[in-house]
Amino acid sequence: MEKLRLENVWKYYRGKEIQAVKDLNLVCEDGECLAFLGPSGCGKTSTLRMIAGLESISEGSIYIGGKRVNDFPPQRRNVAMAFEDYALYPPLTVFENIAFPLQAKALPSKKIKTRVQRVAEVLRIADILDKTPSELSGGQQQRISLARALVKEDVELVLMDEPISHLDTTLKNEIRTEIKRFHVELGNTIVYVTHDQLEAMALGDKIAVMNLGVLQQLGTPEELYDRPTNLFVAGFIGEPPMNFINSTVFSENEKLYLQSSCFRLPLSPQQAKPLKENDIGELVIGIRPGDFEPSRIDAPDFLSFSGDVYAVEPVGDITVTYLSAGEERLLMTVLGTVDLKEGENLVLSFSTEHIHIFDKSSGRAIN
C-alpha cells in the first residue's frame, strides 16, 4: 500500500530563477524507509520540507496516505519530524519534551510513561530524563529530538533531516542501528534525508539519489551499488569510490573489446549488444575498489592485468592499495590485511561480470 506519493513536484525560489527540485516523481510504500541522498544543494531538504508542509509546493502534488496534502498545514498532515536543528522546549525536562506530542493527544499517563521510557532506553537517554535541555550536550539534545519523533506511533510518516550527522562516529553507528531496528520492529514509514551515503545505505529500504534538483535513481541499496544508472550515482555510492577508467570500443573478428590504457577487455555478447546498437565513441569503465582481487585468476569471466603499487594502507578492517596502471590511477580495497609492498608490480584481476560501462559524454550506464 502506498503511503507517500510525489507527482511532478517542483520547487522554485525567487520566481522561477532557482529550481531546487525539478519534476520529482516517486512513491514510498507503507512501512518503508525512504532515504533521500545527495550533496548539499541537491534538493533533498526542500523535498522533505514540502512533504512536512514547511515549504509550499511550487508545482505538482504530494499525497500522504492517499490524500492530497498540498493545502494542508503541517499539523494536519499527521507527520512526526526530527531535524538537524533540534527545537526543544527549554523550560521542559527531557521527559516532558519527549512526552509532549503524546500529551497533546491526551494519552493516558501510564501509556505515555511506558512509551517514553522505551524510546529513551533505545536512544540511551533514560538516565537524563529529569534534566532540562540547557544542561545537555548537542549530541544528547539531538537524541531527544529523535526520541520525540519516534515516540509517536500513530503518525503517517516520520520525517528526519540529517538527525545524526552531528554525532561522533561511535554514537552515530549505535543510533543508526537503533533507528533501523525501531523501524524494522514498528514498521513505521520513514522519510530520511542525508548527505552520507553510508547512512543512506544502512537505513534505507529504498534510496532516492538526487543531484542538482533532479532524481538520479531510485532503488534498493543493492541496486544502487550493483547497478548505478549513471556516473553520478556510481561515484556517489560506495567508499572508497568506484574507479573510472577511460576507454574506447574496438572491434576485431566480429568481437567487441573495450580498450583502455590498462587492459583490453573482451565483451560478452550481452555486454556488446547495446554498444553495437548505439554509436558511442568514448566510454568509461567502472570497477569498484572491492571488486579487484590482488592476484592472477585464470578463469573464464576474469581478466588479469598488471599495475605498480605506489601506496599501501592497512588500516585495520580493510587494506587500501593504490596502483598506477597505464594512464590510470586505481584504488583497490581488500577486506582484512594483504601483504603488498610499495613499488612492487602486481598482477590483479577482476570479474568481467562486475564491471559497469558508461557513455562518457552523457554519463549514462549502458546495458
Next chain:
Amino acid sequence: MANLQIQELIKKYDKVTAIEGLNLSIADGELVVILGRPGAGKTTTLKVVAGIEPVSAGKIYFEDEDITHTPPEERDVAMVFETYALYPHLSVFDNITLSFKAPVRRIKLGEEEIQKRVTPITEMLEITEFLDRKPRELSGGQRQRVALARALVRDPRLVLLDEPIAHLDARLRHGLRPDLRNYLKDRGFTTLYATTDYIEAFGLADRVVILNEGCVLQIGTRDKILGTPANEKVGQLIGIPPMNVIQDAKPIVEAGRMALEANGFQIKIGKDQYQMIEKKGLAAVDIGVYPSDIELIEADNTSKPTVNGEVYVYEPLGMKGALSVKVGNEILKVQISARIQRAGAGDPVKLYIDEKRIHIFDAQDGSNILMS
C-alpha cells in the same frame, strides 16, 4: 633528533580543561596524526603549538628553542584550519602566493621561483584551472584545497593541518592521501595533522596520537595501535563499524575450560589470557573485538566454540555489511560480505570469536591488560 617537543601541556578555558598534560615529541620530518572525536582537543593542540592560543601550563620546544611564549608570526609555522580564511578580493593564485610578497617574509622569491613552487602543489590538489578565480566562485572543497596549497607552498619549518581534506568529495579525499603524504615527506616537513577519520590517520601517519577528552590514550605506529589498543576507547575510534566492547565479563574456569562470562554468554579464552587477568587481580574485564574479527558460522557442525545469538538488524554498507547480533544482553556488530544471504531480524545465528582476536581491558579504567 626531536624537532618539536611538547611537555606537560595544559590548556584551560575558564573551568573547562581542553588539554590535560600532553607530552609529545616529534622528530624532524616526521608526520604525526592526532586522531580523536570532535571535542577531543585536537584543534586546541594545534592552536597552542601555532601560538594563537596561550598555554595554561607546560612547555613547547622547537629545534631545542623554547617557543612557549613566542608570538605566532615568529614561529614560522604553516597552518590550515577547518575554517579556511581566504582573501575574497584576491585571486586563487594571489592567495596562494601571498606569503612570498608579505613584508615580514625572510626571503623574497622571484616570479619564476614562485611559479616553480606553485605548480607541483596546485597540480597535486587539482586546482590549477582555478588559479584566476576568486574564492567566492569556488565550492567549499575547492576553497579548502586553496588553503592547503597556501600553507604548503611556503617552506615552513612546521606544518599544522586541522582536518585539511575533510570537506573534499570522497574521490579526491581518497585519491589525494598518498600524494599528500609523499609531498610532506619528500620535502621533509615536520607535520602535525588532526583528523576524526581513522582511515586518514592510519593511511597518512608515521605515528598516530589517540586523543580523547584532552588526554592522550596512546601514541604509536599503525601496527602497534591496531595490534594492541592501549584502551578500549582507542578501539572505538577504529573501524566501520568500530570495535565492539562487551562490558563487565568475569573470568571463570569450568571443567578445565577458561572463559569470560559476559551478560548471558561466554567467550572461550586461553590459559595465558586467564593468568594475565588473575595476575592483575581483576574481578571483571571488558572484551574488545572488531566486527571484522567475528566470524559468522553458517555450517551446522563446527569444531569451533560458538556463541548463539539472534539477528537484531542488518545494515548494508556497500562492499560489506554490518550484521547486528543480539547475544545475551549485548548487541555485537559483525562484518559480513555484502553478497551473503541476508538473515532477517530474530533469525538464530552462530558466531565464532577467536580468543586470539580479542582484546581484554580492565573494566575499571578501560586499559589493555597487556599494557602495564
